[in-house]
Amino acid sequence: MTKRISASEIIxxxxxKILGQHSDGLQFSTLKMYAEKELGSYIEYDTEKKGKYRSALWNLDLLYPEYVIKGGQDRRDKRFFPTTKxxxxxHxxxxxxxxxxxxQEREKxxxxxxQKQLVNSSVHKVISDDLDLFNVMAPSAKMSHISKSLNLIAKEIELSNIILLINSMLLDSEKYTIEEIEALSRLKFCLDIIMSYRNEMFHGKI
Structure with missing residues (x-):
């Protein structure tokens, strides 16, 4: 069986190979840009939401301490230096x-x-059945149904302590990649909105 090749390994x-040719070192952003130019036809460039290059390179010095030394004071754009080795x-x-x-990427x-098609086809019938029932409800009953459902979701969020866990992870952000921090921040934002709307509906403000 052929070993799966990851984008991070390639990057x-x-x-x-690029850093080894720059004795004075390269800023993280410059090294990432060179890698993107080299691999752009195989691995898509980073975007605001997707960052394969950022994720692969941010801790290059920790993954290859025999090859890379980290320098510079700017945490957002640190500098990498090649070792003698x-x-x-x-080359x-x-x-x-x-x-x-x-x-392998095409197969994936x-x-x-x-798999998405299978899930969508099985979920579609359940949603259709629920909508049939929902559509015959009176407006007040629909609001009540939404409010109760939202309240159940909010209770599960509270019981799981997920917001507290996310907060603790964000306070310890040095241990996580830029992409992971972005994802956690967005998730916390969404959870906060759910809790806020649950409280507004519960108190009859909506």
Whole structure:
């Protein structure tokens, strides 16, 4: 069975080969830009919501301490320096087979698409049945139904302590990637909105 090749593995090895050719080091943002240019036809560039390059490179010095030294004071754009060993070895670093990687990515997308179709087809009937019942309710009954459902969701959120857990993780943000912090912040925002609307509906403000 062919070993699965990850985008992060490819990005990091390309970054090492690039960094090995820059004795004065490179800012994180510059190294990421060079890696994107090198791999853009295989791995999509970072966007605000997706950041494969950011995620793969932010802790390059921790993953390859024999090759990379971190410097600089700006946490948002730290500088990486190549070690003497990386100067000696960078030309020998082998990249995974990019054609195999593309084929694996295509297979993964096809599988995800198929699974999504299965879920949608099974969920559709349940939603249709619920909507049939919902549509014959009086307006006041619909509001009551929504309010009760929202209250149940809010209680599950409270019982799980998920908001407290997210807050503690955000306070310890150094341990997580930029993408993970962004995802946690968005999730907390959504949960806060749910709790706020539950309280407004419960007290009859909506």
């Amino acid at each position: 990091r090895k390309v970054a090492l 990386l100067h000696q070895d960078f 020998m670093i082998e990249l995974p087979n990019l054609d195999v990687f593309l084929e 997308e096809l599988k995800k698409s198929y």
